[in-house]
Amino acid sequence: MYNDTVLDHFSNPRNIGEIADADGIGTVGNPIDGDLITLYIKIDGNILADVKVKTFGCAAAIAASSMVTVMACGKTVQEALTITNEAVAAALDGLPPQKIRCSNIAADALHNAIADYCAKAGGQGGEPDDTCQRADK
Template sequence: MALYSEKVMDHFRNPRNVGVIEDANAIGEVGNAKCGDIMKMYLKIENDIVTDVKFETFGCGSAIASSSMATELIKGQPLSEVRKLTNRAVSEALDGLPDYKMHCSVLAEEAIQAALEDYEKRTGVTV
């Protein structure tokens, strides 16, 4: 019995959408170094659609995999859908996370919601 599902290991070993978007118009950062995980999401939003998304994560295997999966789930999606993203959707897409790692998927949800709040603040638009 492995620690993580194949999906988690795949997203951990080959994380999608890693990096920074220099001209991102929505950035969300959550977590803290003291607790051992920080996630930062960079979104490029055009016409209410997430046209590009990248992430940076300091954290364990499931934190990196959760970030990667979350970016996949929102890329190309309208903001109305992105707003509905839950940690459950992230963990389910990863074929589950161990109980004590569920907070990693929560962090991914929070990072994206934080980016949307940043977008609202920058644009005055309510998502």
């Protein structure tokens, strides 16, 4: 049912864990099947310098979470915002049709982490930069 790329990211997930002093944290879950993803980002300048993830869920959710960390790390905030769940599925060489909607939610967690970062940046006495204003919209 799963291809070799999905199985590799499920069996050997990348960037697992938490970032204690994360600049942004995004959580997304699907109550229908129980997948839960929490993604942590560390921003250096405008670059996602570190991305970590903790996932509770099926093989597809774990693989998608792993892949999104690989795709996002080293990208600018703007580039990371262009990563979609569809792009994650494509990078995994596809997911079974029944897993596309319920388990492929990792990009949503990434976008939530960026929104969290932007909310914090705007709440620290300064005006958020253009990146954060775009992320909030």
